[in-house]
Amino acid sequence: MSETHLDDAGPSDARTVLCKAPEHLNSAGLRIEYAEGKGRGVYACREIPAQTVIEISPVLLFSAAEYEAHGRHTVLDHYTFVWRDRRMALALGLGSLFNHSQRPNVSYAADPATESIRYTTSRRILPDEELCTFYGHKLWFNPVDVGDGVLSEALEVGDDGWGGLSGVREDEDEPSIAEQSLFDDFSEGDPEQIISEEELPFKRLKLTPEEEEEEDMVSVRKEDAWVVDLPDPRLAATMLKWLKQSGLDTPSMAHLKRIRKIDDRMSMVLTLTREHPQPPTFLEHVELPSPYVLAVPLTAALTMTSLKLKSSLWPTIYAPRKKFEPEPWCRGKVRWACEAMTQVVQEARAAAEKGEVPIAAHVPVPYDEETRVATRMYEPVSAHDTRTSLSHPLRHSIINLVRAIGELRASGSHATASAPPSEAVSPPPQLTPVIDVPTPSLDQVSAALSQPHTHPLPAVSSKGQPKGTGANTDADTDSRSNGAHYLLTSLTLFTTHEPCIMCSMALLHSRVKEVVYLIPMEKTGGCGSVTCVPRLEGVNHRYAADVWKGGDGRAERCGLMVDESCDA
């Protein structure tokens, strides 16, 4: 256990008394330790999954007058924060010991009903990692952890808008409206509570009913898959194991049952041809006939009628949802979205600082455990526009992000539950130009993105930096040989600006689940403004598109104005 000197002038001021960090009995596996220049901090004893509640701290509340007269003149001023009605709160338990970080890995929510605060990991935590919250932008001390500079005082953003831990100062400005309005009131209350459509901070664009109907064979969307017949039913178990081990058990097939049995004939679906244009090679000792291509349903069945139709092509999962009724969002998930949106705004501002077009995209760690496991996304990834620095018209933030995620997966640094991930958090990829073509037509983009990469790609390292600048590295070869790594299946992508038509199409190919954007792009937007790509007739995938409410003037208020002719 670490030791340090501490006096009562403040947690990280001159240290005169020898202290030993006390043990703590928190069951989530946290410990208290001294951190250089920060005083005590909270550390993980073991790996902790994302979205885990790690601490619930009761708070002591002081009236504004009591605090003004006494509290603020004491060491308490380092620990208290604004509750509601300008009352001041002091978190008991571990709550007061989380240090600040520009790249926090813990979020917190006040629960007025129980006068407590819940602390939740926002990504997977590694053993011995320090757990930090984000106090806001107006710090009263010099932080030793300034992150990687993505956020800076120079960005002049406001507080985090939901009562961030910041000492009350008389001259303190209110959080900027631009920042605060992203959060509204979702920080408080039961995280499981379902939020009504009207209360959601974003508006969901509707897909037309006709296009969602798949109740006759013509409207059932299909795609080609590799299928093999199993002459001996006992081979099924071996083959299922092999599918898992060979990485063919991808989420894009989750709506299909693996095995089909018609009379005595057993067959197994292996993979989609768009993911593997060539049939997979089997284990040497397993003797099987050659795989063949078969049209299978593209999505799960929503109704009994479509189940019957789809299962006549290939046994399909029945996932009834009231038709056209969008998935309900709970308060915790809305907060997750608010945090992701704040993150992407900050990323775009950081891009502007570097002289780039202020547009960014971000894929957070999925909110629910099931999706985290299925997608193996345990780290958030961000990217910003690099058209200016790379003098390349196609380096839009979304294209950069799709490639960054693909390359991360291809490079193997894409974390799995058993293998600890890299420390990569929100790596903004600085990809070098590799495809030098004029702006393509929709069809060209569509065709190009459906193909495996045919150009050398710089691999994204564990820190999100390119390993090479186009030269053939091992990882390049991996990413070239695996055309599946452009997939964002089941993921939600946040972006500052509405994706342009090219990016909307790229997202369609990526099989992204949902796109949430802040600023509509009247002249160029492909998710509701000029057109809505995910609801075009004939597309083979649809993703939900959500536009953040209160968009008027938001670009200006957030400092994210882009040229009218510029697309995102």
Ligand SMILES: C[S@@+](CC[C@H](N)C(=O)[O-])C[C@H]1O[C@@H](n2cnc3c(N)ncnc32)[C@H](O)[C@@H]1O
């Ligand atoms: C709520 S306390 C956190 C626990 C504190 N470290 C302790 O030992 O009691 C807030 C104080 O911790 C210190 N602190 C928190 N984050 C810091 C950081 N990133 N860099 C330096 N000091 C930090 C500052 O002195 C701040 O006033």
